Amino acid sequence: MIKVNSNFGKLQGSYLFSETAKRINAHAQAHPEAEIIRLGIGDVTMPICEAVSKAMHKAVDEMATKGGFHGYGPEQGYEFLRAAIAKNDYKARGVDIALDEIFVSDGSKCDTGNIGDILGSDCVVAVTDPVYPVYVDTNVMAGRSGDFDPATGRFKNIVYIVTDAGNSFVPEIPKQKVDIVYLCYPNNPTGMTLTRDQLKVWVDWANKEGVLILFDGAYERFITEDDVPHSIYEIEGAKTCAIEFRSFSKTAGFTGTRCAYTVVPKELMGRDDKGQAVSLNALWNRRHTTKFNGVSYVVQRGAEAVYSPEGRQQVESVLAYYLNNAKIILKGLADIGITAYGGVNSPYVWLKTPGGMDSWSFFDKLLKEANVAGTPGAGFGAAGEGYFRLTAFNTPENTERAIQRFASLNI
Ligand SMILES: Cc1ncc(COP(=O)(O)O)c(C=O)c1O
Known part of the structure; x- marks a missing residue:
């Protein structure tokens, strides 16, 4: 059967x-x-901009030579791209992220959807409402949602955190016990953001309650205001409670080219069935290297060029x-x-x-x-x-x- x-x-x-x-x-x-x-x-x-296009053309030409050919690359991404990410997206903002905490992928849609592979199927999930639907649907597929209730338009076991004009689009900490919460800032669909102080409330709560924050920063490059953090790791304590997703899609027009990355800090621990601490970085590394075979060399060279002065x-x-x-x-x-x-x-x-x-x-x-x-x-x-x-x-x-x-x- x-x-x-x-x-x-x-x-x-x-x-x-x-x-x-x-x-x-x-x-x-x-x-x-x-x-x-x-x-x-x-x-x-x-x-896509000229600097990216040029870098990709150059990489294609390299691939057509004996000396410049690249077969399977590291599943986690080439070091040149992970080093550019660590330096420009983190170090430049005062955050230390090691190269083995960065996992290059073909998109944040896949990463935010796949991250559930390393999390318990009985975890209670919270999302903001309105929400990017991928967070909800992938948890439905994984069996964490319970049944859909047509009367409320919601799944019974998912905790929905309303963000609307009534709370100035600042989500309130849920009263129920939750294990995982998805936060997306700047937000799709509301376009609203959280300040450092507002995000700190979430980080402090997550550390206190043992909650994992899945922070989607797909729209990070649109941030113009100074008090809006570009990364959750700008907030003290975030490395022990948060995974961050970033994408070149909206940053640099890569929606069709496909390149993104996920940061899983080594300090971040979950618990197994026996209550033993387990590294989420080690689990994600295992998952990523088993089910994913790397972003193409050409595309990673294009993504690297986003960080060049011209790019x-x-x-x-x-x-x-x-x-x-x-x-x-x-x-x-x-x-x-x-x-x-x-x-x-x-x-x-x-x-x-x-x-x-x-x-x-x-x-x-x-x-x-x-x-x-x-x-x-x-x-x-x-x-x-x-x-x-x-x-x-x-x-x-x-x-x-x-x-x-x-x-x-x-x-
Ligand atoms: C909040 C959010 N996260 C992730 C994505 C998808 O990103 P990617 O193109 O890297 O898969 C989108 C795309 O619209 C989005 O709105």
């Missing part, structure tokens, strides 16, 4: 983006003359381009009295739907009356209801036009 993992049966359909696409297509068909502007794009749109400058100008779009959105919304959050340290703007409209109704209204597409907040979790996500990944011209059209909405 082919017995399947029945937990998959508990997964809810990936309704959000298929449903938005369906409604956009239906509108486009009914109104072929409409020029729909998409501010729901969650992918980068600018090409830095080119990446900065692309990030400034996106952040300028976010500024256009924020200003335009403020001008017409729509309350919005995020967009300062993030490519995402999270607005309060006007007149208390539910987020799908606002989606339809915006599409039909203004030919602008965004993403309904309810798609990211029950606490996203009444909110709406706009992204900064379109062109400045389209972003301006979309925001002008908002002003014509009858709200």
Whole structure:
């Protein structure tokens, strides 16, 4: 008998983006003359920068020579890339991370999803609500979620921590006992961040209660404000309670190129069935080297070039381009009295739907009356209801036009 993992049966359909696409297509068909502007794009749109492209071309040429050919590389990543990461992303911010604490991979989606392999199946998981759905779905697959409750739109055994305007998007420490908590800052979808002091509260609590923080910093390079930490390890004590995920996807346009990394400090310990301390670094090393065969040499050379002086400058100008779009959105919304959050340290703007409209109704209204597409907040979790996500990944011209059209909405 082919017995399947029945937990998959508990997964809810990936309704959000298929449903938005369906409604956009239906509108486009009914109104072929409409020029729909998409501010729901969650992918980068600018090409990879010249420094990265050059480094990858050079690496391809090397691969075609006898002396420069690379076969299987170290599963954890080449030393040249891990050294660049340790120096630029950590040492430069006063944090010591050893090379054997860095694991290069093909994406933070995989890493945040796979990390559960080394954690007990009976761990209680907490997520913020709204949430990047990968954290929830991968725990459903692993059997940590319990059943889905249609009445609440939530899984019974997952602890949801509401982050909304009511708590200024600062999640409160859960009252229940939890073992693992996912924190994503700057946040997708809200675009909001935590200050050093606010993150310190979480680190102190996690150390006291023996909780593991899974910190997703995929949007780190969008941070513009000084009191926002770029890494959880800037907070004292984080090395004994946190794993950090970072990605070149949004930093340097690698969504199609694929490169990311995960930091698992050697001080970080879990407990086995007998209560013995076990190194999470050793477990992740075992898992990574068993199930993953390394990111290609060419891509790792490209990622290394992100840290070169030219690479830095080119990446900065692309990030400034996106952040300028976010500024256009924020200003335009403020001008017409729509309350919005995020967009300062993030490519995402999270607005309060006007007149208390539910987020799908606002989606339809915006599409039909203004030919602008965004993403309904309810798609990211029950606490996203009444909110709406706009992204900064379109062109400045389209972003301006979309925001002008908002002003014509009858709200
Ligand atoms: C919060 C968050 N983490 C991770 C990812 C995926 O990153 P990667 O492209 O490295 O898999 C995304 C992509 O949208 C994201 O929003």
